Amino acid sequence: MFAIVEARPLARGIKLFVIKAPRIARKQRPGQFVIVRLAECGERIPLTIADADPKAGTVTIVVQAIGKTTMLLSMLEAGDSILDVVGPLGKPSEIEKFGTTVVVSGSVGTAMAYPTARELKRAGNKVISIVGARSKDLLVLEDEVRAVSDETYVVTDDGSYGQKGLVTDKLKELVDAGGVNYVLAIGPVPMMRAVANLTGPKQIKTIVSLNSIMVDGTGMCGGCRVLVNNTSQFACVDGPDFDATQVNFEVLTQRNNMYREQERASIERLQADPEAELKKLRESNRAHACALEPVEVSHD
Amino acid sequence: MTDKVPSNNPLPNKERIKLPRQRVPEQDAQVRAHNFCEVNLGFPAEQARQESLRCIECPKPGCVDKCPVSVNVRAVIDLILAGDYLGAASKVREDNALPAITGRVCPVEDQCESGCVLGKKGEPVGIAYLERFVADWERETGQFGSPVSAPATGKKVGLIGSGPASLACAGDLIQMGHQVHVFEALHELGGVLVYGIPEFRLPKDIVRHEIEVLRRRGVVFETNVVVGKTVTIDELMQEEGFDAIFVATGAGLPKFLKVPGEHFNGVYSANEFLTRVNLMRAYLFPQYDEPLYPCKDRDVIVVGGGNTAMDAVRSALRLGAKSASIYYRRTEKEMPARVEEVHHAKDEGVHFEMLVNPVEFFGDEKGNLTSVKCIRQELGEPDDSGRRSPVPIKGSEFVVPCSVAIIAAGTSANPLIQSTTPGLAVTKRGYISASDDTLATSKPGVFAGGDIVTGGATVILAMGAGRKAAKSIDNYLKGSDQRKEEIQEAVQI
Ligand SMILES: Cc1cc2nc3c(=O)[nH]c(=O)nc-3n(C[C@H](O)[C@H](O)[C@H](O)COP(=O)(O)OP(=O)(O)OC[C@H]3O[C@@H](n4cnc5c(N)ncnc54)[C@H](O)[C@@H]3O)c2cc1C
Ligand SMILES: Cc1cc2nc3c(=O)[nH]c(=O)nc-3n(C[C@H](O)[C@H](O)[C@H](O)COP(=O)(O)OP(=O)(O)OC[C@H]3O[C@@H](n4cnc5c(N)ncnc54)[C@H](O)[C@@H]3O)c2cc1C
Ligand code: SF4
Ligand code: SF4
Ligand code: FES
Numbered sequence: 079m080f081a082i083v084e085a086r087p088l089a090r091g092i093k094l095f096v097i098k099a100p101r102i103a104r105k106q107r108p109g110q111f112v113i114v115r116l117a118e119c120g121e122r123i124p125l126t127i128a129d130a131d132p133k134a135g136t137v138t139i140v141v142q143a144i145g146k147t148t149m150l151l152s153m154l155e156a157g158d159s160i161l162d163v164v165g166p167l168g169k170p171s172e173i174e175k176f177g178t179t180v181v182v183s184g185s186v187g188t189a190m191a192y193p194t195a196r197e198l199k200r201a202g203n204k205v206i207s208i209v210g211a212r213s214k215d216l217l218v219l220e221d222e223v224r225a226v227s228d229e230t231y232v233v234t235d236d237g238s239y240g241q242k243g244l245v246t247d248k249l250k251e252l253v254d255a256g257g258v259n260y261v262l263a264i265g266p267v268p269m270m271r272a273v274a275n276l277t278g279p280k281q282i283k284t285i286v287s288l289n290s291i292m293v294d295g296t297g298m299c300g301g302c303r304v305l306v307n308n309t310s311q312f313a314c315v316d317g318p319d320f321d322a323t324q325v326n327f328e329v330l331t332q333r334n335n336m337y338r339e340q341e342r343a344s345i346e347r348l349q350a351d352p353e354a355e356l357k358k359l360r361e362s363n364r365a366h367a368c369a370l371e372p373v374e375v376s377h378d
Numbered sequence: 379m380t381d382k383v384p385s386n387n388p389l390p391n392k393e394r395i396k397l398p399r400q401r402v403p404e405q406d407a408q409v410r411a412h413n414f415c416e417v418n419l420g421f422p423a424e425q426a427r428q429e430s431l432r433c434i435e436c437p438k439p440g441c442v443d444k445c446p447v448s449v450n451v452r453a454v455i456d457l458i459l460a461g462d463y464l465g466a467a468s469k470v471r472e473d474n475a476l477p478a479i480t481g482r483v484c485p486v487e488d489q490c491e492s493g494c495v496l497g498k499k500g501e502p503v504g505i506a507y508l509e510r511f512v513a514d515w516e517r518e519t520g521q522f523g524s525p526v527s528a529p530a531t532g533k534k535v536g537l538i539g540s541g542p543a544s545l546a547c548a549g550d551l552i553q554m555g556h557q558v559h560v561f562e563a564l565h566e567l568g569g570v571l572v573y574g575i576p577e578f579r580l581p582k583d584i585v586r587h588e589i590e591v592l593r594r595r596g597v598v599f600e601t602n603v604v605v606g607k608t609v610t611i612d613e614l615m616q617e618e619g620f621d622a623i624f625v626a627t628g629a630g631l632p633k634f635l636k637v638p639g640e641h642f643n644g645v646y647s648a649n650e651f652l653t654r655v656n657l658m659r660a661y662l663f664p665q666y667d668e669p670l671y672p673c674k675d676r677d678v679i680v681v682g683g684g685n686t687a688m689d690a691v692r693s694a695l696r697l698g699a700k701s702a703s704i705y706y707r708r709t710e711k712e713m714p715a716r717v718e719e720v721h722h723a724k725d726e727g728v729h730f731e732m733l734v735n736p737v738e739f740f741g742d743e744k745g746n747l748t749s750v751k752c753i754r755q756e757l758g759e760p761d762d763s764g765r766r767s768p769v770p771i772k773g774s775e776f777v778v779p780c781s782v783a784i785i786a787a788g789t790s791a792n793p794l795i796q797s798t799t800p801g802l803a804v805t806k807r808g809y810i811s812a813s814d815d816t817l818a819t820s821k822p823g824v825f826a827g828g829d830i831v832t833g834g835a836t837v838i839l840a841m842g843a844g845r846k847a848a849k850s851i852d853n854y855l856k857g858s859d860q861r862k863e864e865i866q867e868a869v870q871i
Contacts, residue, residue: 101603101608101609102608105607105608105609115565119659119665119666119667120666120667121658121666121667121668121669122565122658146667147667161565162565162601162602163602164563164565164602164603164604164608165604165607165608166607166608167604167607293650293653293654293658294563294564294653296563296604296607296630296792296794297630297631297792297794298630298631298632298649298653298792299632299647299649299650299653300632300634300647300649300650301646301647301650303641305641310634310640310641315794326641328745329641329745332641332643332744332745333641333643333745335643335744335745336643336671337669337671339672340663340664340669340670341669343664344664344667344669347664
């Protein structure tokens with residue numbers, strides 16, 4: 079059982095959680111993720127570790143509510159607990175002195191890119207961040223990103239804040255101006271694909287973090303496989319970071335749609351009575367906590 | 379000669395051998411093909427007695443020879459005849475820590491029952507059914523001959539993985555007075571017993587019960603710890619004070635066929651399919667959140683001929699598949715699955731297509747699987763394994779429509795522990811090297827056993843390894859430094 083010690087909305091439909099998980103806090107590196115299962119009847123979903131405090135034994139995750147599990151998670155508050163949190167999983171992001179780096183992110187992707195941006199900065203890189211969102215109320219962690227970046231550009235689709243347009247418009251300007259050595263892009267698949275198409279032909283090293291569907295996160299099921307350089311790779315152990323020019327984004331999109339119908343049904347059931355689902359989750363976790371009380375051991 | 383053995387069997391031998399083998403009550407094939415309840419219902423007491431009466435109590439029982447952990451079958455049967463079921467269960471537990479499980483999943487036709495003398499002319503004694511009977515009786519009546527633990531030694535042993543190897547090892551180590559801490563990567567304990575073998579063959583409650591017994595005896599279980607990621611073996615030994623480690627992480631990695639089109643939606647590894655269905659309870663969707671690519675009213679093929687393939691195909695059938703077929707590259711004779719499961723599958727309506735191999739999967743514009751192209755094969759010369767290897771027949775390709783294809787073509791070693799534990803030697807195929815005699819690895823204080831050493835094997839072999847490891851860990855912990863060195867030297871790499 080993993081206690082939520084802090085829960086705070088960051089933007090519309092996006093919430094930050096600080097969770098007690100001492101083992102994970104001690105070991106995590108930027109780019110790694112955890113897999114959580116909210117309660118007994120829940121599914122396992124991957125979430126990037128946005129931050130960690132090894133001393134306090136906590137990890138931070140930032141969640142966008144898009145389906146049943148993330149919506150239910152977003153209803154939880156400090157004092158609630160999550161049944162299972164496992165990690166840190168995946169390979170840490172590659173951190174080197176590349177020179178001038180551009181970190182491109184879209185909405186919740188900003189929370190996923192932030193720890194890597196910070197680490198790139200620490201490693202002595204020039205970090206330029208391009209933070210995108212559909213509109214102002216979907217923007218997260220702007221201050222945090224500014225604090226670790228040499229330059230920060232905010233771009234919104236509707237122009238409600240920062241520059242109007244797409245993150246790739248800004249990226250194109252920077253790339254055309256020359257001198258970019260490394261690009262990291264994290265966000266929706268079409269955005270990552272557009273970045274790859276832009277930087278690939280210019281031979282700029284470009285990394286994307288792939289959000290394929292996962293179950294165990296340890297290489298055991300193969301459900302997270304992605305086509306990279308025309309061979310199957312497991313995003314949970316071989317990634318989630320991959321060379322953008324080698325990724326087959328079409329297959330990624332198709333595989334991410336695999337459970338569309340069931341996902342829709344789950345959302346509808348949750349929305350029919352969200353409070354009942356929340357109550358069920360809390361009761362189920364409380365029962366679990368009791369069952370796992372330590373037992374007295376006697377040796378004669 | 380046999381008549382001189384003290385016995386609770388009232389019948390003379392010539393009467394015994396005339397008795398027919400008892401048929402185990404089963405759920406009707408047509409009914410069970412649509413539910414996940416247990417297929418095999420087990421003997422009631424009277425039938426267990428009838429079956430026990432058949433045993434002629436051989437002075438040199440072949441059944442014991444052929445059991446990988448030498449369960450004293452003859453003594454167990456005699457205790458059943460005496461009506462002492464608790465005693466019989468304790469007798470089994472002397473060699474086999476999880477009888478309710480082995481009694482359900484042991485491939486007896488290759489093990490104990492293959493050694494039973496009655497099998498030479500007729501049918502062998504139903505040994506696994508009897509083992510299951512006493513274990514179930516014990517559990518259902520709430521009794522357990524819980525052994526008394528030795529005085530605490532103050533030594534702490536970490537077990538990695540919670541499959542049968544680890545559970546058997548935990549039971550012995552706790553008995554020896556050591557502190558035992560089991561680390562499991564998944565959220566549920568039991569290894570393949572919970573994520574692989576389906577409910578209809580091994581109800582999860584039975585596994586849970588065995589784990590609860592261990593917990594009550596003092597074993598500490600910690601789930602959600604991926605050793606190698608969450609913590610390393612060196613950290614466990616140097617920072618968390620573990621005096622010895624037993625690695626029993628199983629043969630977890632799925633093998634794909636490496637043919638075009640395996641990325642299509644609907645192509646699963648058996649590991650993923652069974653994990654979704656069993657561990658995540660996708661068969662109970664929507665009460666459980668886990669989605670599964672729909673099998674209902676669709677054609678499902680399963681590639682492979684082992685227990686995993688049988689479990690997958692029978693699960694698909696229960697999920698409402700229009701057709702559920704096994705595609706195997708050799709013939710039925712070579713299929714490694716338990717004979718009973720093959721029979722069960724056939725009775726339930728699974729279709730078997732032998733000597734075929736998929737060469738390509740096809741899908742539609744949405745990326746959903748639509749069909750598979752296969753090639754027919756014939757058996758050629760025997761290969762290294764002694765089995766005749768299949769050779770494709772040129773021009774015999776054919777295409778069959780299917781919406782779900784499940785690949786059960788074997789597994790390989792998960793490299794996680796090996797790659798994060800300096801000094802731990804591995805074999806050419808990536809499994810952990812361990813001494814046959816002691817299961818010690820190349821790293822002092824670290825032992826390994828079960829599928830991670832042998833490659834995919836059986837539940838009872840994994841348990842046997844767990845018990846062997848417990849014994850040598852105990853020696854290691856009690857031993858002088860010299861003894862420790864001897865154990866290390868016994869390791870051949
Ligand atoms: C390595 C990795 C890191 C991630 N980090 C974050 C993060 O920090 N914050 C965040 O908000 N989201 C993150 N995601 C995405 C997040 O896992 C999905 O949004 C979540 O699983 C959706 O579940 P749901 O039930 O709410 O939605 P659903 O309605 O079930 O699904 C919506 C979409 O999410 C994807 N999805 C569904 N189930 C899974 C699953 N088991 N595993 C992965 N994807 C799935 C599918 O593409 C699906 O179409 C990450 C994904 C990956 C692979
Ligand atoms: C579908 C299927 C059906 C089978 N049917 C039969 C049958 O009918 N009869 C029979 O005798 N045998 C059968 N087998 C084989 C049998 O189940 C295995 O041989 C046996 O379970 C091996 O036991 P084990 O303890 O070595 O490993 P496993 O049972 O594989 O357990 C290993 C455990 O370690 C955990 N783990 C892995 N890596 C780590 C890590 N880094 N940190 C922490 N934990 C980790 C895993 O999550 C898992 O829980 C079947 C196997 C499968 C897959
Ligand atoms: S453990 Fe398995 S092989 Fe041994 S006697 Fe029991 S059923 Fe037979
Ligand atoms: S071999 Fe068969 S008949 Fe002989 S003791 Fe064993 S079970 Fe009984
Ligand atoms: S999530 Fe199962 S192998 Fe990656």
